[in-house]
Amino acid sequence: MRCGQGIEARQVDELFINIDPIQAAGRLTGDAMKAVIAYGDGYSVCDNCRKPNRLDYIAKPPIAEFHKDVAKWLNMDAVRTVPGARRGFQAVAQTYVKKGDPVLLTSLSHYTEFMAVEGAGGIAREIPVGDDKRVTPDAAAAKIEEVKREFGRAPVLAFIDHVDYQYGNIHDVAAIAKVAHQYDIPVVYNGAYTVGVMPVDGKALGVDFVVGSGHKSMAAPAPSGILAATAERENEVFRTTAIEGDVTKRRFGIKEPEMMGCTLMGVTLVGMMASFPHVKERTLHFDRELANHHVVMDALLSIEGTTCMSEYPRKHTMTRINTIESFDTVAETHKKRGYYLQSALEERGITGIIPGATKIWKFNTYGTTKKQAEHLAGAFVEIARENGLTVRE
Amino acid sequence: MTFQAIYTLTDLRVLLRETAPSHDFDANQKAQAVRLLENLERQVGSLKQEMLK
Numbered sequence: 511m512r513c514g515q516g517i518e519a520r521q522v523d524e525l526f527i528n529i530d531p532i533q534a535a536g537r538l539t540g541d542a543m544k545a546v547i548a549y550g551d552g553y554s555v556c557d558n559c560r561k562p563n564r565l566d567y568i569a570k571p572p573i574a575e576f577h578k579d580v581a582k583w584l585n586m587d588a589v590r591t592v593p594g595a596r597r598g599f600q601a602v603a604q605t606y607v608k609k610g611d612p613v614l615l616t617s618l619s620h621y622t623e624f625m626a627v628e629g630a631g632g633i634a635r636e637i638p639v640g641d642d643k644r645v646t647p648d649a650a651a652a653k654i655e656e657v658k659r660e661f662g663r664a665p666v667l668a669f670i671d672h673v674d675y676q677y678g679n680i681h682d683v684a685a686i687a688k689v690a691h692q693y694d695i696p697v698v699y700n701g702a703y704t705v706g707v708m709p710v711d712g713k714a715l716g717v718d719f720v721v722g723s724g725h726k727s728m729a730a731p732a733p734s735g736i737l738a739a740t741a742e743r744e745n746e747v748f749r750t751t752a753i754e755g756d757v758t759k760r761r762f763g764i765k766e767p768e769m770m771g772c773t774l775m776g777v778t779l780v781g782m783m784a785s786f787p788h789v790k791e792r793t794l795h796f797d798r799e800l801a802n803h804h805v806v807m808d809a810l811l812s813i814e815g816t817t818c819m820s821e822y823p824r825k826h827t828m829t830r831i832n833t834i835e836s837f838d839t840v841a842e843t844h845k846k847r848g849y850y851l852q853s854a855l856e857e858r859g860i861t862g863i864i865p866g867a868t869k870i871w872k873f874n875t876y877g878t879t880k881k882q883a884e885h886l887a888g889a890f891v892e893i894a895r896e897n898g899l900t901v902r903e
Numbered sequence: 904m905t906f907q908a909i910y911t912l913t914d915l916r917v918l919l920r921e922t923a924p925s926h927d928f929d930a931n932q933k934a935q936a937v938r939l940l941e942n943l944e945r946q947v948g949s950l951k952q953e954m955l956k
C-alpha cells in the first residue's frame with residue numbers, strides 16, 4: 511500500500527509493539543489522527559486569523575484557548591508552540607546568550623541544547639555526573655564556581671534535563687534551579703521526556719522556562735513542542751518586534767522575533783491540540799505506565815548477565831539496558847550475528863530496538879497496554895531460552 | 904459524510920494499535936469492532952447515495 515510515489519504507507523504501530531525510545535510517547539491519539547486528516551493543508555489553521563494576526567490569538571480553531579490551557583497545566587504564565595523542543599532551546603539561548611558567554615549544561619544534556627548555545631555564540635560548560643549518572647545540586651554549585659573562576663562571571667543560562675535522554679534518569683531540577691538562582695542564572699527545564707508523560711509544575715520546580723516536545727511526549731506530529739515562561743521572563747523571550755524598513759517604513763505589529771512570527775501553522779498544531787485532553791489525563795496515570803515497564807524490566811533482569819544501566823528501580827519508562835553478558839554472547843556465534851535479536855523480536859511482533867544492537871540499548875514501553883507489556887516480557891524470556899541463556903525463575 | 908467514514912476507519916486503526924501484534928480482541932474490543940464496521944458500512948452506503956445520485 512502506497513500513499514505517494516515511492517512512499518509506503520507506514521503501519522509500524524498497527525503491526526508491532528513499538529518500543530523505540532524516542533517514538534513511544536509521540537504516537538498520535540485517535541483524535542490527533544483525525545485532526546491530521548482534516549487539517550493537512552498548509553495554512554489550515556489560518557482561515558479565521560484576524561487582527562492582530564498572530565497564531566496564539568486565533569480563536570477558531572481554539573488556538574488561543576489552547577495556549578492558555580497549556581500554561582495553566584504547566585503552572586507557568588505564558589506559552590508558545592514551537593517546531594520542536596530544540597526551537598524552544600534556541601529561542602531562549604538567542605535571548606540570553608551573547609558571544610563568549612558561558613552556559614551551564616550537563617554531561618547528559620541533549621545535543622540540541624549544545625546546538626542552541628553554539629548558535630548564540632555561547633560556550634558550553636557541563637555539570638559532571640556521578641557514577642550513578644545523576645546530576646546533583648552540589649555538582650551544579652561546584653561547576654558554577656568553576657565557571658566563575660574561569661570566566662570571571664557566572665553562566666548566563668542553565669539547561670537542565672528533568673529526564674535525560676541517555677539513561678532516562680530523573681534529576682533533581684528543583685534543587686539545581688535553586689542553586690542556579692542563587693547566582694541569578696535563568697533556568698531552562700528540558701521536559702522532552704516529561705511534559706505530556708508525567709505531571710510537570712513549573713512553579714514548584716522553580717524554573718524560568720519549561721520546554722516540551724510535542725512529537726516526543728505529547729502525542730503530536732513532528733516537529734512540534736512548547737516553550738513556557740514565567741511572567742518575569744515572558745517579555746524577554748517573547749518580546750515583540752521593533753524593526754522598521756528604511757524604505758517602506760513597514761513595521762510588523764506584535765510578531766515575536768524569537769518565534770519568527772507564527773510557528774506551527776497547520777497539522778502539527780491541531781494534532782497537538784487534539785491530543786491535549788488525552789495527554790493531560792494520561793499524565794495523571796504515569797503509575798500505570800511504570801507498572802507495565804516493571805513487568806518488562808523484571809523479565810529482562812531475570813535473564814542472567816543482563817543489567818540495568820539506568821537508575822533502578824525505574825522511575826521512567828525509557829531505560830538503558832546492558833546485555834553484553836547475555837544477548838550479546840549469542841551474537842558471537844549466531845548466523846545472523848547481532849541482528850538475531852531484532853529479527854527474533856520482529857518475528858514476535860516487536861520493533862523499535864536499533865538493528866544489530868545486542869550490547870547496550872534503550873527501549874521505552876510508554877503507551878503499551880498491560881497485555882502488550884506481558885507479551886514483551888514473554889518475548890524477551892523466550893528468545894533468551896531459545897538461545898541457551900539462563901533465565902532465573 | 905466523507906470525514907465520518909474516514910474517522911470510523913481511524914477508530915479501527917486505533918483498535919489495531921491497541922491490540923498489536925496479535926490483534927486478538929477481547930469481548931469489549933470485538934463489540935467495538937462490530938459497531939465500527941457496521942457504522943462504516945452505513946456511512947459508505949450514504950456516500951454512495953450522495954455521490955452517485
